[in-house]
Amino acid sequence: MTSRRTSLLKVFVWGRRNIPGWGFYARGSRKFGALLLMYFLAFPVIILLNLDQFLMVIESMALSAFLLAMDFDHHTLFVRGDVIEHYLATIFLVVMPVLLWWLNRRHMRTLAEDRDIHELSQWALAWREFKKNNIAASALVFIILLYTTAFLCPYIAPYHPNAFQDGLVTKFRAPFSEVTILYLKEPRVRPLGTEALQMRSEYPSVVGDLVRTNIALTDDGFSKERTVAAFRVEAANVKATVGDSLVSIPIATLAGSIPEEFSGTRFHLMGTDSYGRDILSRIIYGSRVSLSLGFVAVLLSVSLGTLIGLLAGYYGKYADSILMRLVDILLAFPALFLILIIISAFESIAVPRVVLIVLVLGLTSWMGISRLVRGEVLSVKEREFVLAARALGIGHARILSKHILPNILTPIIVNATLRIGGIILVEAALSYLNIGVQQPTASWGNIIFEGKDFLSHAWWISTLPGFAIVLVVVSFNLVGDGLRDSFDPMLNNERL
Amino acid sequence: MIRYIIKRVMSAIPLLFGLLTFTFFIIRLAPGDPMSLYIQADVDPMYAENLRNTLGLNDALPLQYVKWVKGMLTGELGMSFSKHADVSRILADTIPNTLLLTVFALFFNFLIGIALGVTTALKRGSATDHIVNVSSLFVYSMPEFWLGLMLILGVSLQLDLLPASGMHSPLAKYLSFPEYVWDVLQHMVLPVFVLGVASAAATGRYMRGSLLEVVNQDYVRTARAKGLSEFLVIGKHALRNALIPIITLLGLSLPFLLGGAVIVETVFAWPGMGKLTVDAIFARDYPLIIACTLVSGVMVIAGNLLADILYAIVDPRIRYD
Numbered sequence: 127m128t129s130r131r132t133s134l135l136k137v138f139v140w141g142r143r144n145i146p147g148w149g150f151y152a153r154g155s156r157k158f159g160a161l162l163l164m165y166f167l168a169f170p171v172i173i174l175l176n177l178d179q180f181l182m183v184i185e186s187m188a189l190s191a192f193l194l195a196m197d198f199d200h201h202t203l204f205v206r207g208d209v210i211e212h213y214l215a216t217i218f219l220v221v222m223p224v225l226l227w228w229l230n231r232r233h234m235r236t237l238a239e240d241r242d243i244h245e246l247s248q249w250a251l252a253w254r255e256f257k258k259n260n261i262a263a264s265a266l267v268f269i270i271l272l273y274t275t276a277f278l279c280p281y282i283a284p285y286h287p288n289a290f291q292d293g294l295v296t297k298f299r300a301p302f303s304e305v306t307i308l309y310l311k312e313p314r315v316r317p318l319g320t321e322a323l324q325m326r327s328e329y330p331s332v333v334g335d336l337v338r339t340n341i342a343l344t345d346d347g348f349s350k351e352r353t354v355a356a357f358r359v360e361a362a363n364v365k366a367t368v369g370d371s372l373v374s375i376p377i378a379t380l381a382g383s384i385p386e387e388f389s390g391t392r393f394h395l396m397g398t399d400s401y402g403r404d405i406l407s408r409i410i411y412g413s414r415v416s417l418s419l420g421f422v423a424v425l426l427s428v429s430l431g432t433l434i435g436l437l438a439g440y441y442g443k444y445a446d447s448i449l450m451r452l453v454d455i456l457l458a459f460p461a462l463f464l465i466l467i468i469i470s471a472f473e474s475i476a477v478p479r480v481v482l483i484v485l486v487l488g489l490t491s492w493m494g495i496s497r498l499v500r501g502e503v504l505s506v507k508e509r510e511f512v513l514a515a516r517a518l519g520i521g522h523a524r525i526l527s528k529h530i531l532p533n534i535l536t537p538i539i540v541n542a543t544l545r546i547g548g549i550i551l552v553e554a555a556l557s558y559l560n561i562g563v564q565q566p567t568a569s570w571g572n573i574i575f576e577g578k579d580f581l582s583h584a585w586w587i588s589t590l591p592g593f594a595i596v597l598v599v600v601s602f603n604l605v606g607d608g609l610r611d612s613f614d615p616m617l618n619n620e621r622l
Numbered sequence: 623m624i625r626y627i628i629k630r631v632m633s634a635i636p637l638l639f640g641l642l643t644f645t646f647f648i649i650r651l652a653p654g655d656p657m658s659l660y661i662q663a664d665v666d667p668m669y670a671e672n673l674r675n676t677l678g679l680n681d682a683l684p685l686q687y688v689k690w691v692k693g694m695l696t697g698e699l700g701m702s703f704s705k706h707a708d709v710s711r712i713l714a715d716t717i718p719n720t721l722l723l724t725v726f727a728l729f730f731n732f733l734i735g736i737a738l739g740v741t742t743a744l745k746r747g748s749a750t751d752h753i754v755n756v757s758s759l760f761v762y763s764m765p766e767f768w769l770g771l772m773l774i775l776g777v778s779l780q781l782d783l784l785p786a787s788g789m790h791s792p793l794a795k796y797l798s799f800p801e802y803v804w805d806v807l808q809h810m811v812l813p814v815f816v817l818g819v820a821s822a823a824a825t826g827r828y829m830r831g832s833l834l835e836v837v838n839q840d841y842v843r844t845a846r847a848k849g850l851s852e853f854l855v856i857g858k859h860a861l862r863n864a865l866i867p868i869i870t871l872l873g874l875s876l877p878f879l880l881g882g883a884v885i886v887e888t889v890f891a892w893p894g895m896g897k898l899t900v901d902a903i904f905a906r907d908y909p910l911i912i913a914c915t916l917v918s919g920v921m922v923i924a925g926n927l928l929a930d931i932l933y934a935i936v937d938p939r940i941r942y943d
Binding site for chain 2: 451454455457458459460462463466467468470471547551554555558559571574578581582585588589592595596599600603604
């Protein structure tokens, strides 16, 4: 009895340390612990649900790694852009739970005893405040879920975002509609031969395996299916309606002999667009563009703005007046004009459009930050601890990075969070002017742009991605507001 | 004060010139040909070449720049490449259209914004406060083109209440004057709504914060203590001071009058400055792009100046010397 109890106790101790969330839950952070535990457990569940795909990606990665190491000269033969996203998703799927496990374990170790509030850092205090703010915390959870989905979209999206077939049958399907499909015995398009590729490498059989795996991986699965509006069985044939015509398909070519075996349905939760592509899948894939672009562009603009603001504020004199006049000139442009002029000027340069947009958005939106930072630096640099550091003979670079920057970080972080929403809106607006991310790559803005011509008979195409944008921007704004309040508890008390 | 204004105006001139020079070079260094319109199967290639010669596009870049500076100094804005008309003429035709839209939008923006801000600040913590706060958060997190599309979808296509796009009906020129005005008004409702209401959400938030800050000040407490009615306390003492940042906001909204409606004008096919600029950029119509930049740059700089001056007027504690 006692030995069973001790072994059970051991399991609990082990679990608190090694299963993210359990420890938090047991220590009283019920909500946070439960959420973390569910998030952690979602990863193995996703792997198990997509085990075939997961193993295929692992195989493909192993083969690619082998070829990269052994036969680098021909690596362009087998590194394919559309496979990379599967690699990234899979790496994320494996690394994220391990990272969570490690962070949790470390946290549980350092948290041996409750610490006094005075020992907590500014960040820990802010985090305490932030967790109390239910709305902002929920918004943060929502954003984390969105970023996770964006990373894992090959595993989560129901269909390939660009896959479509038989536009006559599949286009403009309303939300919640089903498309009837017939399963074919043989794929309609055979995979390309791999011999030519194999010939050029020293490891033909590995290349052959890799190409076959990659084709299977990136296959949208539509080649073994045929969409029909309706069908009925007549003797040895299936009479199917496709558009206005009646097509006869021999049952022998189908995967089965009775309708239950050879027919099925494709479900489109959010309907399909003018080509018949699944809107939900496009929105899931489109989230990658909006989320990554918003994040990277803000990172770029905040770094640049902070750097320029630091230099202008700290060195003053000529540096200050030159840099601030530059800021004035750039601010005198209406931001959208500037972005339009630069993008249309450089659109023919061989840089991927997403990179161009990130650069342009990042390089045209740093001025506000640099003014903010300059103001903060001007006040901080006269404070005693900076004067003391100077008196000690510490170099400028070190004073800037170790003494000034940490003290002005909170307004920068709050401002950056509030900016991401704005950048996502600008990116969507660029797509609406058709100079954003180009088709067929899905982005929320270009799905709306694409659907605007069909508003009268297919409202869902433009409407649904808009809701996605609104939700994300609202969440970022809520998190930004929450951060501001939690970094500045005085303000919080005054407010209500 | 006067000296300050003169100094600001003088310092604005090099700023504006820098802005235009920047635009001049960036659009000319860009790959792309403004004459691509004439490179077609049935147009003689020499035509485009001759046009390029007459417009001076074949000159060396420094020479083009000198010519352009000369034109600028004499107030010559040049000929538009794509519209075959004087740029100043095009601007004169377009600016009123945009102003019609943006003046109304700005009016509703501040009217609704201030009303919302005051209501929510006075009823802080009430259900009204929460509802207005949440909905304004959603409104200003919306892409305005999407809001426009949704209004077109709901109001124009489904309910058929208002026209979906353009500034007037196709046959408007045959209408009598009152009918014409009514026609334009109907076309204006949706774009003005998108422009005005979306910004009213932000203005309202600003106003709420500003009034809340003022209400906690000592002089408001004093006013209450001497027994003034709540209406007088708020209307005469609190509100006047709470409006100071809003007035600055009004000055800063000046550039919006001519450049803020780019997306909305595109969505509603409104023939204004925003749409003109976008079209000019896509057509690589250099003189027109420069002119649009000039107009909006002047507005931005004038708006900043106006904001500072208004600030000093309404708040005598601020001195510019």
